[in-house]
Amino acid sequence: MWRAELRHLFRRTVVRVQLVVLFLVPVLLAVAVKLAGGPADGQGPSFLDEVSHNGVFAALAGLTVCIPFFLPLTVAVVAGDSIAGEASLGTLRYLLTRPSGRARLLAVKALAVVVYSVAAALAVALGGLAAGAALFPVGPVLGLSGTSFSLADGIGRTLLAAVVVGLSLLGLAAVGMFVSTLIGSPVGAMVITAGTVVAALVVDSVPQLAFAHPWLFSHDWLAFGDLLRSPVTWGGIGRDLLLQVGYVAVFGAAAWARFTTRDVLA
Amino acid sequence: MVTEGLTKRFGELAAVDGVDLSVPAGAVFGFLGPNGSGKTTTIRMLLGLISPTAGSWSLLGREMPAAAEVALPRVGALVEGPAFYPWLSGRDNLARFDAAGPDGQRASRAARIEAALARVGLTAAAAKRYRAYSLGMRQRLGLACALLRPRELLILDEPTNGMDPQGTREIRNLIRDLASDGTTIFLSSHLLSEIEQICTHAAVMSQGHLLAQGTLAELRAAGEARVRVGVDDPSRAGEILARLGLCDVHVAPAEGVVSARLDAGGPADAARCCRELVEGGVEVSSLATVRPSLEELFVALTGEGFDVAR
Numbered sequence: 001m002w003r004a005e006l007r008h009l010f011r012r013t014v015v016r017v018q019l020v021v022l023f024l025v026p027v028l029l030a031v032a033v034k035l036a037g038g039p040a041d042g043q044g045p046s047f048l049d050e051v052s053h054n055g056v057f058a059a060l061a062g063l064t065v066c067i068p069f070f071l072p073l074t075v076a077v078v079a080g081d082s083i084a085g086e087a088s089l090g091t092l093r094y095l096l097t098r099p100s101g102r103a104r105l106l107a108v109k110a111l112a113v114v115v116y117s118v119a120a121a122l123a124v125a126l127g128g129l130a131a132g133a134a135l136f137p138v139g140p141v142l143g144l145s146g147t148s149f150s151l152a153d154g155i156g157r158t159l160l161a162a163v164v165v166g167l168s169l170l171g172l173a174a175v176g177m178f179v180s181t182l183i184g185s186p187v188g189a190m191v192i193t194a195g196t197v198v199a200a201l202v203v204d205s206v207p208q209l210a211f212a213h214p215w216l217f218s219h220d221w222l223a224f225g226d227l228l229r230s231p232v233t234w235g236g237i238g239r240d241l242l243l244q245v246g247y248v249a250v251f252g253a254a255a256w257a258r259f260t261t262r263d264v265l266a
Numbered sequence: 267m268v269t270e271g272l273t274k275r276f277g278e279l280a281a282v283d284g285v286d287l288s289v290p291a292g293a294v295f296g297f298l299g300p301n302g303s304g305k306t307t308t309i310r311m312l313l314g315l316i317s318p319t320a321g322s323w324s325l326l327g328r329e330m331p332a333a334a335e336v337a338l339p340r341v342g343a344l345v346e347g348p349a350f351y352p353w354l355s356g357r358d359n360l361a362r363f364d365a366a367g368p369d370g371q372r373a374s375r376a377a378r379i380e381a382a383l384a385r386v387g388l389t390a391a392a393a394k395r396y397r398a399y400s401l402g403m404r405q406r407l408g409l410a411c412a413l414l415r416p417r418e419l420l421i422l423d424e425p426t427n428g429m430d431p432q433g434t435r436e437i438r439n440l441i442r443d444l445a446s447d448g449t450t451i452f453l454s455s456h457l458l459s460e461i462e463q464i465c466t467h468a469a470v471m472s473q474g475h476l477l478a479q480g481t482l483a484e485l486r487a488a489g490e491a492r493v494r495v496g497v498d499d500p501s502r503a504g505e506i507l508a509r510l511g512l513c514d515v516h517v518a519p520a521e522g523v524v525s526a527r528l529d530a531g532g533p534a535d536a537a538r539c540c541r542e543l544v545e546g547g548v549e550v551s552s553l554a555t556v557r558p559s560l561e562e563l564f565v566a567l568t569g570e571g572f573d574v575a576r
């Protein structure tokens with residue numbers, strides 16, 4: 001059943017377009033750097049100043065640019081649509097009488113959202129690696145702490161960073177799926193979920209609300225950069241992933257409680 | 267399939283109120299009722315899509331909703347019209363639903379799908395996107411989905427809605443075929459003539475209440491029989507029938523017909539009418555005892571009005 005669900009998801013035009021656009025973002029960055037020259041060292045989004053020295057950084061710059069809003073937005077679309085989309089088409093009643101089992105259906109949908117989330121981040125990384133390799137020299141990667149990694153190691157760390165980014169969106173995905181079980185309209189669920197991202201980013205930027213910052217699902221989204229240190233400092237990434245687990249537990253349980261008991265009238 | 271005191275409230279409104287249905291195995295059961303009488307709501311409860319406010323029910327002899335995982339795979343359903351993914355073809359839509367539950371072995375999936383498509387006459391349009399389907403084609407695909415595997419019970423909410431006459435006939439034949447294989451069929455419909463043709467049993471709902479249920483013969487017997495006599499002098503015939511003590515005498519001079527209710531007397535009374543009329547000098551050209559049609563019965567039970575009751 002989960003294979004069928006994945007095939008179903010990745011067949012959708014919206015999903016394919018999102019992945020292609022995510023792939024193109026770092027390509028665009030790389031082209032811009034090629035045409036206009038990179039920012040001065042230390043300026044602009046992190047890693048962007050390095051792109052002209054080493055193409056691998058186009059992937060990391062792409063992740064940095066996409067993580068605050070674009071990646072979460074596409075995850076909000078997929079998570080918000082997960083249940084509400086089926087409800088609004090009316091297909092939910094036929095899936096449930098098949099019977100798919102409500103808990104099983106929710107689990108399969110959740111798995112599909114996880115796979116999408118990681119795939120989306122990987123699309124950015126792969127776009128960056130492809131464009132970087134095409135437009136700039138690639139070679140051993142100079143890490144953040146001054147040591148340099150072999151090219152293979154650098155690419156491996158970049159892909160791992162993408163996976164971490166994908167996983168760090170799961171808190172948001174859980175919120176989105178919960179909203180999707182509450183609301184009949186998929187667009188409404190997407191908008192509300194995207195709204196929580198904006199709200200989290202706003203709260204995160206207000207120093208007076210510092211007490212709330214460590215609890216925001218977006219707080220440690222940039223921690224993936226720590227993978228480029230030697231040795232890797234896992235503190236930020238660990239904290240981030242633990243927080244995501246917390247969100248998934250809370251909102252996953254809420255979604256389960258709601259979805260397994262609600263009346264399906266659509 | 268049995269329900270006991272099945273009730274569903276939406277706020278104040280009791281959409282379904284204490285319904286005790288009993289659908290025997292092997293029956294073709296017509297579920298009738300005006301718009302908004304609670305048929306779809308009942309079907310949603312039967313399938314576990316919504317939980318009843320009160321009452322209990324069982325499917326295929328198993329207590330629901332606990333037995334949903336065992337009972338539902340043996341039940342095919344069409345609820346409130348078909349629903350599919352507009353961007354997928356008919357065939358891909360069926361594949362999606364086939365894969366979305368238990369015992370959907372991949373090896374035999376294609377064969378199951380082709381058989382279901384053929385059964386509803388949709389093979390030629392199977393590769394078309396659902397978006398491009400006509401109303402009747404959509405309805406057929408919904409039926410195909412319900413027939414993806416052998417079922418012991420089919421719950422069909424207005425299965426011929428939007429179908430052309432050939433389609434309606436085909437569906438009728440399909441239902442007869444399925445019934446003769448022993449499948450129990452529970453179908454709601456507004457087409458009384460259709461119910462009359464294919465059903466063995468029926469139930470009538472109105473404003474959430476179950477007004478009557480039973481075999482068609484039982485239901486018809488519940489309606490009063492009338493004697494209907496064709497005569498040359500209706501007004502005189504009317505007087506004679508009234509003198510005989512028959513109730514509800516109705517004279518239709520234009521048609522040359524008198525009729526009256528046959529109470530306990532039944533056939534004996536009808537024969538007596540004939541004799542008395544002839545002896546009274548009235549020429550009798552025809553005489554029949556008529557049972558009300560299902561439509562008359564339906565209107566008698568649920569009232570005449572055109573407006574939805576609530």
Ligand SMILES: Nc1ncnc2c1ncn2[C@@H]1O[C@H](COP(=O)(O)OP(=O)(O)OP(=O)(O)O)[C@@H](O)[C@H]1O
Nearest residue numbers: 265276281299300301302303304305306307308576
């Ligand atoms: N989600 C809902 N919220 C509130 N009331 C509802 C809801 N769904 C149905 N109802 C009400 O319940 C009653 C029964 O509706 P139902 O859909 O079961 O009727 P029906 O017999 O299937 O009618 P039709 O012949 O038009 O299909 C109606 O009065 C309707 O307004």
Ligand SMILES: [Mg+2]
Nearest residue numbers: 305306346423
């Ligand atoms: Mg209905």
